[in-house]
Amino acid sequence: MSITIENILLIGSLLLFLSVIAGKSSYKFGVPTLLLFLGIGMLAGADGIGGIYFDNPQIAQFIGIVSLNFILFSGGLDTNWDTVKPIVKEGLVLSTLGVLLTAVTLGTFVWFLTDFTIYESMLLGSIVSSTDAAAVFSILRSKSLALKKNIRPTLELESGSNDPMAYVLTIAFLTLVVNQDKSFISIIPMFFQQMIVGTIAGLGFGKLSKLIINRIQLNFEGLYPVLVISLMFITFSATDFMGGNGFLAIYICAVYLGNQDLIHKKTILKMFDGLAWLMQIVLFLTLGLLVFPSQIIPYMGIGLLISLFLILIARPVAVFLSLMFFKMKLRRRFYISWVGLRGAVPIVFATYPLLAGIDKANMIFNIVFFISVTSVLIQGTTLSIVAKWLRVAMPEEKKRITEIDKLNLNLPKSLLQEFAVLPGYFAVNKRIVDLDFPSSAFIAMIKRNGEFIRPGGSTEIEAEDVLMVLADNQEDFVKVADCLSNPIHTITS
DSSP states (O other): OOOOHHHHHHHHHHHHHHHHHHHHHGGGGTOOHHHHHHHHHHHHBTTSSSOBOOOOHHHHHHHHHHHHHHHHHHHHHTOOHHHHGGGHHHHHHIIIIIHHHHHHHHHHHHHHHSSOOHHHHHHHHHHTOSOOHHHHHHHHTSTTOOBSTTHHHHHHHHHHHSHHHHHHHHHHHHHHHHOTTOOGGGGHHHHHHHHHHHHHHHHHHHHHHHHHHHHSOOSOTTHHHHHHHHHHHHHHHHHHHTTSOHHHHHHHHHHHHHTSOOTTHHHHHHHHHHHHHHHHHHHHHHHHHHOOHHHHGGGHHHHHHHHHHIIIIIHHHHHHHHTTTSOOOHHHHHHHHHOOOOOHHHHHHTHHHHHHTOTTHHHHHHHHHHHHHHHHHHTTTTHHHHHHHTTOBOOGGGOOOOHHHHHHHTOOOSEEEEEEOOTTOTTTTOBGGGSOOOTTOEEEEEEETTEEEOOOTTOBOOTTOEEEEEESSHHHHHHHHHHHHTTSOOOOO
16 A cells, blocks of 8 residues: 555544544453553554554654643643642642652662663653553543542642653653763752743743633634643743743643633533543554564563562552651552553653663663553553452542533533622623632523523623523522622622
8 A cells, every 4th residue: 555645544544443442342341441542553553463664753752742732731621629739739749759759769670670770770760650641530530430538639630740750850861871971960950940940831821821711802612722722832832942841831731721710611621621532542552553562572571570560669669658748548548559550651751762862772662661551451450449449439429520521411500590780780891701700600591681692701791681590509699699799799689
């Protein structure tokens, strides 16, 4: 078959179709969806039945970075700050100190086990030191798993925010491997610069993005997700240009935006949820094509030893040391230790040594690939079993509902009440998005001059409007009344 644009599109669409179909029934067999995506890519590759030859780490790295932007941004948008706030300290400690301890512990083991230099060993440990956001978000947010207390938000916060730390460590130790004359002390300023600039830029771009989204007036609702995509990439690239960590910046920016009132927020959230799934599939398919299974076979023995050490020793040691000053039951610490899923992110990071051209780059890549596969296969397939065994699982009907769940389920409110907007009210001539409207209630319809209007975030409230508000309880209606009439605190409806 000759290679044409049409053929590339045909092959790509077929692989995408197969991935979606495979993912539909994957959990019936206890196999994580993302592992199937990876498997389909490998089958389509040069060593598989597809025979597609793909050996370009640079393109794979580019696809990986773009995909991670969407995955992290989508995860951030769906992060409820009220849920995360009680465990933000634990999550941040795991995503920083936990990653560092994992890298050092595993790197030391690799140094004793192999002929790697200390810096090469630490480089390998750094590459696989973070939990994978795509894998964790995908599995924990499936309908098959519900966890007690604050375990799930802790794991989601950790996986969404620990890639920047792993990235900085990977670049730092890669620099030391390439430049033998540099000392470890020389990379410390780079670490603080990456994290501090990334944090400040994330908050700054988050506030700026909210202002742009709510103030710009686009004629089509479908353009708002496109606007947010552009702001996402600007945040990442501008932060990187300033010497900060772009991955950290886009996650912080997304968390901020996800907890603000935005115009067409429902459309934006749904679009990013779909794009995140698309990028996960594309990323895993690409990495599956990049790897040559025949080259992994020689490293399976050492790869299995390193993987088991990471799962059973390095990750638990890092978790227990990181959480030693926090009050948490032992079985919950054990479960957090077990949910140390490695996936696409370490494989993407493993392309950096390949592009740098270091001596053991190919060996590192193949070992990292094997570690990721075994991690998802061993840990990903047993999350529900281990959760029940440790008694941290809760009944399915009590599962926390995310913002995306609410949008997809279109949950009804139990109460409906009408509010008449009088001329002296605070809400007159103000947009809905500019009101401090309670998140647990929403305006279903506006009756204006005998006609019904379907409201959006940019809809301005006019005097004599009658708002039909849906809510869960009477307390919500009190808040709505206060919001509309402020500074007048009472309203007759």
